[in-house]
Amino acid sequence: MLAAIRPDDWNLPLIVHVTGAMLLVGALVVAVAVMAGALRRGEDAAVLPGLAFRALLLGVLPAYVVMRAGAEWIASKEGLGDSDLGWIGIGYATADGGLLLAIIATVLAWRVARRSARGPGGAGRAVIVLCALLLIAYAIAIWAMTAKPD
Amino acid sequence: MTLYEWLLFLHVFTAFLLVAGLVAYGVVVLSAGGAGARRALGPPALALWNSGGMGVLVFGIWLALDVDGYELWDGWIIAAIVLWLIASAAGGRLARGVREGGAPGGADPARLLLAVMALATLALLFDMIFKPGA
Numbered sequence: 038m039l040a041a042i043r044p045d046d047w048n049l050p051l052i053v054h055v056t057g058a059m060l061l062v063g064a065l066v067v068a069v070a071v072m073a074g075a076l077r078r079g080e081d082a083a084v085l086p087g088l089a090f091r092a093l094l095l096g097v098l099p100a101y102v103v104m105r106a107g108a109e110w111i112a113s114k115e116g117l118g119d120s121d122l123g124w125i126g127i128g129y130a131t132a133d134g135g136l137l138l139a140i141i142a143t144v145l146a147w148r149v150a151r152r153s154a155r156g157p158g159g160a161g162r163a164v165i166v167l168c169a170l171l172l173i174a175y176a177i178a179i180w181a182m183t184a185k186p187d
Numbered sequence: 188m189t190l191y192e193w194l195l196f197l198h199v200f201t202a203f204l205l206v207a208g209l210v211a212y213g214v215v216v217l218s219a220g221g222a223g224a225r226r227a228l229g230p231p232a233l234a235l236w237n238s239g240g241m242g243v244l245v246f247g248i249w250l251a252l253d254v255d256g257y258e259l260w261d262g263w264i265i266a267a268i269v270l271w272l273i274a275s276a277a278g279g280r281l282a283r284g285v286r287e288g289g290a291p292g293g294a295d296p297a298r299l300l301l302a303v304m305a306l307a308t309l310a311l312l313f314d315m316i317f318k319p320g321a
Contacts, residue, residue: 052316059312062203063210066235067228070211071220074227081223088220096210179203183196184188 047114054107057100062175064096068146069168075149075157076165086157089164090146097139105132127181131174142167194250201242202312208236209308212278215285216297222288229285236278243311244271262320267311274307 043051068089075085108128112118117125145160145167157164188196211232215225251257251264258264281300 048317052312055316056309056312059203059206060210063207066207066231067211067214070231071214071224071227074223079223079226081221081226084220084223085227088214088218088224091218092214175203176200179200180196183199184192 050110057103061100064092065168068092072164086150090150093143093146124181124185131178135171138167198246201239204235205239208232216301233282263318267314270307270311274304277303
């Protein structure tokens with residue numbers, strides 16, 4: 038395999054896109070882990086739903102904006118804005134569909150955090166399921182961005 | 188998928204695991220979640236940081252060997268390995284402190300270790316994308 042060197046002016050938008058995506062995934066992992074900790078209801082677990090909500094609101098959503106802005110920037114640099122390539126389609130589908138799931142998870146986490154004395158309950162489990170679905174979707178997106186299927 | 192595509196996917200995927208571990212450690216050290224956050228996030232942070240760290244190194248070296256035009260002694264690859272060692276050393280100390288139930292040596296050293304991990308990881312990311320000298 039020969040080394041493929043991209044043009045220098047693609048590097049900055051690419052690093053913005055990748056950094057946003059990495060922080061997005063990291064914040065989702067935090068939200069899942071702390072909400073799971075809240076469901077176990079161990080000692081000091083009362084603070085955890087609030088932490089999951091903050092991870093979604095202050096971590097996932099801002100990182101999404103950085104990732105998505107970086108995606109548009111690099112797509113315009115590469116001239117792929119209107120492309121019908123498979124890997125571009127997977128990227129847009131996971132990003133745009135994922136935003137809806139992230140917003141629903143954030144609202145649910147806010148509701149759980151407001152009534153933390155009663156425990157996370159079904160809404161807490163729903164937050165974990167939504168965030169886990171997002172993580173699976175983003176793993177597929179990482180595969181699409183690296184393997185670049187037609 | 189070709190071997191190159193598999194290696195690139197696994198290299199990037201494990202880099203995401205590494206950063207997820209870093210973010211989880213960041214919340215443990217910087218948030219007001221206390222013991223609850225440490226118990227919930229300490230084990231996944233350790234698992235993600237360690238598996239991600241090993242993955243980026245192994246698949247990165249394999250990629251360098253597989254791709255014509257890259258050599259292990261290229262400056263940007265040596266820089267990446269040095270940055271990996273710095274991040275791993277700081278991460279090991281921070282992980283030990285978190286596992287033992289507190290920030291190592293108090294909050295400030297933990298923040299210093301976290302800052303070293305974060306800066307080394309960010310520098311790694313720049314190095315991987317800009318590939319200076321390649």
